[in-house]
Amino acid sequence: MIEAHQLTKRYGETTAVDRLDFTVKPGTVTGFLGPNGAGKSTTMRMIIGLDAPTSGTVTVNGRPYAEHTAPLQEVGALLEAKSIHPGRSAFDHLMAQAYTHGIPRRRVEEVIELTGLQSVAKKRAGAFSLGMGQRLGIAAALLGDPATLMLDEPVNGLDPEGVLWIRNLLTSLADDGRTVFVSSHLMSEMALVADHLIIVGRGRLLADTTVEELVRQANGDSVTVATNDPARLREVLAGPGVEIIGRAGSEELQVSGLTTRAIGLKAAEAGIALFELTAKTVSLEEAFMDLTRDSVEYHGSTEVSGRAAA
Numbered sequence: 490m491i492e493a494h495q496l497t498k499r500y501g502e503t504t505a506v507d508r509l510d511f512t513v514k515p516g517t518v519t520g521f522l523g524p525n526g527a528g529k530s531t532t533m534r535m536i537i538g539l540d541a542p543t544s545g546t547v548t549v550n551g552r553p554y555a556e557h558t559a560p561l562q563e564v565g566a567l568l569e570a571k572s573i574h575p576g577r578s579a580f581d582h583l584m585a586q587a588y589t590h591g592i593p594r595r596r597v598e599e600v601i602e603l604t605g606l607q608s609v610a611k612k613r614a615g616a617f618s619l620g621m622g623q624r625l626g627i628a629a630a631l632l633g634d635p636a637t638l639m640l641d642e643p644v645n646g647l648d649p650e651g652v653l654w655i656r657n658l659l660t661s662l663a664d665d666g667r668t669v670f671v672s673s674h675l676m677s678e679m680a681l682v683a684d685h686l687i688i689v690g691r692g693r694l695l696a697d698t699t700v701e702e703l704v705r706q707a708n709g710d711s712v713t714v715a716t717n718d719p720a721r722l723r724e725v726l727a728g729p730g731v732e733i734i735g736r737a738g739s740e741e742l743q744v745s746g747l748t749t750r751a752i753g754l755k756a757a758e759a760g761i762a763l764f765e766l767t768a769k770t771v772s773l774e775e776a777f778m779d780l781t782r783d784s785v786e787y788h789g790s791t792e793v794s795g796r797a798a799a
């Protein structure tokens with residue numbers, strides 16, 4: 490369990506993390522999502538005591554990280570690419586860490602197997618591909634068999650097979666009852682690995698929600714309906730809580746406050762033919778972009794023109 494209360498970090502004029510309140514619960518994969526510069530890495534560094542909050546608190550399993558006597562057994566972290574001695578093998582790298590933390594050799598062998606590194610464990614880590622390097626970083630994070638795992642951008646730059654591997658691993662770790670906290674700036678990647686989402690922008694909490702709920706909220710309850718008699722359909726559908734928008738001369742109406750089913754039934758009862766009856770659907774990517782629009786530091790021209798056209 491990770492709990493942040495009014496967590497704040499300022500670097501001079503920059504407020505990297507701004508009064509964040511959130512809880513990351515065990516038994517589920519929680520995605521930590523936000524555009525570049527949103528404050529994700531800073532938050533993660535504060536969670537494991539690499540940075541001190543300007544104000545507020547963050548605890549892991551009920552205590553600040555520094556107060557744990559065996560922190561590696563509490564939280565395993567994969568932050569930016571770890572500095573690994575390029576001439577050292579993956580096995581020796583893990584053994585060195587295990588040795589300094591009183592972790593037995595058996596556990597090193599276990600994490601090598603868990604991360605699929607058996608065939609390359611004795612090779613120089615310097616010759617590892619990005620995917621192998623990520624696996625090695627995750628193996629190191631798992632060494633202490635921690636109840637909480639925190640991974641900063643673990644799928645960054647991985648091929649689809651690597652993304653799938655990470656997804657399965659994270660899901661199984663969560664199924665074991667662990668707390669799994671994973672950051673990304675890409676919604677498409679997060680949608681594949683996370684169930685719950687904590688979304689930040691410019692250091693602020695924008696949403697603390699599930700993937701499904703985010704899409705549901707973004708979709709609203711707008712329905713597009715087309716008919717050759719929009720004026721009459723308006724009369725038939727009108728009622729408390731129902732809002733209908735349509736351009737003059739257009740056969741299309743946007744209806745909110747009624748389901749597609751209710752609209753279809755009312756139209757049929759009134760003998761009105763419908764050409765289209767579609768609930769608005771928004772992709773996760775669009776939902777995320779809508780939410781973080783004001784927090785993105787640099788807008789590309791395609792995105793701006795894309796919205797103008799929408």
Ligand SMILES: Nc1ncnc2c1ncn2[C@@H]1O[C@H](COP(=O)(O)OP(=O)(O)OP(=O)(O)O)[C@@H](O)[C@H]1O
Pocket residue numbers: 500503504505523524525526527528529530531532673674
């Ligand atoms: N050590 C530092 N000194 C000064 N400013 C910093 C420092 N670390 C981070 N920042 C600033 O704090 C803000 C948040 O940065 P952070 O790296 O936490 O964001 P992020 O969400 O992890 O971004 P990304 O997705 O690009 O990794 C940015 O404006 C960044 O420039």
